[in-house]
Amino acid sequence: MNTLRLIWDRFEEAFIVFLLSAMTLVTFVYVILNNVYSFFYSLADYFAEHSEGVSEFFFTIGxxxxxxxxxxxxxxxxxxxxxxxxxxxxxxxxVRIGGHIGVDALVKLASRSTQRVIAIFACLFSLGYAGLLSFASFEWINTLLTANIGADDLGQYGIKQWHIAMIVPIGFTLVFIRYLEILVRIIRHQQVDLGLADEAADAMKLSETEAAKE
Structure with a gap:
């Protein structure tokens, strides 16, 4: 089970890296090509007064x-x-790495047992929210699947709107699974809260680190 989870965690990280890299690469190529043809047109204009043949050559490339x-x-x-x-x-x-900001300053003033109870209710609420949106988005995907409409500017390559929108139910299903993991850890007393980010604590640690360096 731990091996399967580790494989999934690594795949999740690799997939995020792939998405970021693909976005960057596509944007980079588009911007570069926009500047390249302008460069060759500029060369063509420069050589227009000196050599018509060279100018036409650069215009062709542009x-x-x-x-x-x-x-x-x-x-x-x-x-x-x-x-x-x-x-x-x-x-x-x-959710997995605790990257979402937690608004729980008052909760942390309570005892650990109270924090645990509150965390269970918060986790159940999050599970209900993710489950509801996942189910509702599946209905939406079914509508798009029936319509079978091509995606804007991507339909010519066979990409449909439902291909892109499929990530919505998938994403909320993954969120549901992650909160379910947190709920299991809380019930097993392996975790007290949802493990969300604490900006105030992070700021205090950073301040203490900088003060120690000085």
């Missing part, structure tokens, strides 16, 4: 890159789709 840029209308749509997947995969990842 036209070539401009044609590529004009066919990359899909790049913006793809970046948006990748970002949507990143958000919903990141939701579950944030």
């Amino acid at each position: 036209d070539f890159f401009l044609d590529i840029v004009q066919t990359m209308t899909w790049s913006n749509a793809l970046t948006k789709a990748l970002f949507a997947w990143l958000i919903f995969v990141g939701l579950a990842y944030g």
Whole structure:
């Protein structure tokens, strides 16, 4: 079981890295190509007064890159789709690493047993929320699947709207699983709270570290 969980954790991290890398690469290529054709047009204008043949050569190269840029209308749509997947995969990842901000200053004033009870109720509420949205989004996906409409600027490559939107129920299902893991750890007395981020505590630790360096 631990091996399976470790494999899934590593896959989750690798998939997030892949999404970030793909977004960066697509944007980088698009921006570079936009600047490349402008560069060759500038060279063509410069040589227009000196050599018409050289000028036409650079214009041809500029036209070539401009044609590529004009066919990359899909790049913006793809970046948006990748970002949507990143958000919903990141939701579950944030729960796992305690990346979401916890608003629990008053809760921490209570005893550990009280904190544990509150955490169980908060976890059950989170499970209900994630489960409800996961179920509702599956109904939405079923509607998109029936409509079978192509995604904006990506439909020409066979990508449908439901292909992109599928991450919504998947993402909330992953969030449900992560909160279920937290609930099990709380019940087993392996954890007291939801393990969310504490900005105030982090700021205090950073302040103490800087003071120690001085």
